[in-house]
Amino acid sequence: DAGITQSPRHKVTETGTPxxxxxxxxxxxxxxxxxxxxxxxGLRLIHYSYGVKDxxxxxxxxGYSVSRSKTEDFLLTLESATSSQTSxxxxxxxxxxxxxxxxxxxxxxxxxx
Amino acid sequence: xxxxxxLGSHVSVSEGALVLLRCNYSSSVPPYLFWYVQYPNQGLQLxxxxxxxxxxxxxxxxFEAEFKKSETSFHLTKPSAHMSDAAEYFCAVSDxxxxxxxxxxxxxxxxxxxxxx
Numbered sequence: 693d694a695g696i697t698q699s700p701r702h703k704v705t706e707t708g709t710p711x712x713x714x715x716x717x718x719x720x721x722x723x724x725x726x727x728x729x730x731x732x733x734g735l736r737l738i739h740y741s742y743g744v745k746d747x748x749x750x751x752x753x754x755g756y757s758v759s760r761s762k763t764e765d766f767l768l769t770l771e772s773a774t775s776s777q778t779s780x781x782x783x784x785x786x787x788x789x790x791x792x793x794x795x796x797x798x799x800x801x802x803x804x805x
Numbered sequence: 806x807x808x809x810x811x812l813g814s815h816v817s818v819s820e821g822a823l824v825l826l827r828c829n830y831s832s833s834v835p836p837y838l839f840w841y842v843q844y845p846n847q848g849l850q851l852x853x854x855x856x857x858x859x860x861x862x863x864x865x866x867x868f869e870a871e872f873k874k875s876e877t878s879f880h881l882t883k884p885s886a887h888m889s890d891a892a893e894y895f896c897a898v899s900d901x902x903x904x905x906x907x908x909x910x911x912x913x914x915x916x917x918x919x920x921x922x
Contacts, residue, residue: 733914734913734915735849736912740908784849792837792899793839794839794851796850798847
């Protein structure tokens with residue numbers, strides 16, 4: 693299995709509080725991604741990174757920000773959590789020369805009350 | 806824009822029966838295609854991928870998929886279902902439409918496979 697960890701694995705927080713989710717990889721892959729998974733929607737891309745300090749928005753980026761200061765870490769921040777951000781969040785990685793197949797972390801279940 | 810459609814949010818088969826999960830894509834350029842499986846409370850795991858080599862692709866756990874350009878399809882099959890195949894399956898296509906954006910995948914909404922004893 694690809695070396696991808698996510699922390700925390702579960703979190704319950706209150707509306708309006710900031711939340712940061714961490715993705716850590718040991719594969720030295722260039723690309724990292726944050727998705728959210730909701731019933732009936734499959735996986736939707738929030739933000740992605742194509743290198744250190746290089747990030748871009750996905751299809752559902754409103755209310756989220758990201759940072760990548762090191763190759764191995766990609767942080768997802770909810771500046772002011774809302775109930776609509778209750779979801780399961782997955783981090784993924786990919787690299788050159790492998791047709792960009794993505795490897796996924798175990799997920800973080802976030803509940804905003 | 807590229808997109809992926811998975812027909813049937815739920816598919817139910819008997820143990821030992823053929824599994825067929827459908828995936829159709831829209832793409833203006835030859836795509837890379839992927840099938841992923843997700844077991845309960847886990848992340849997604851790559852089952853197989855099509856990268857323009859052989860049109861019939863074999864994956865893990867006895868699954869295979871056939872790329873049919875004329876039908877823009879990439880259906881997933883397994884000759885004989887096992888109880889352990891019960892999971893959610895996602896089809897994905899790489900976005901190769903704009904510059905070097907192949908590293909982005911577009912996922913279908915998923916099909917949950919139920920296997921009856």
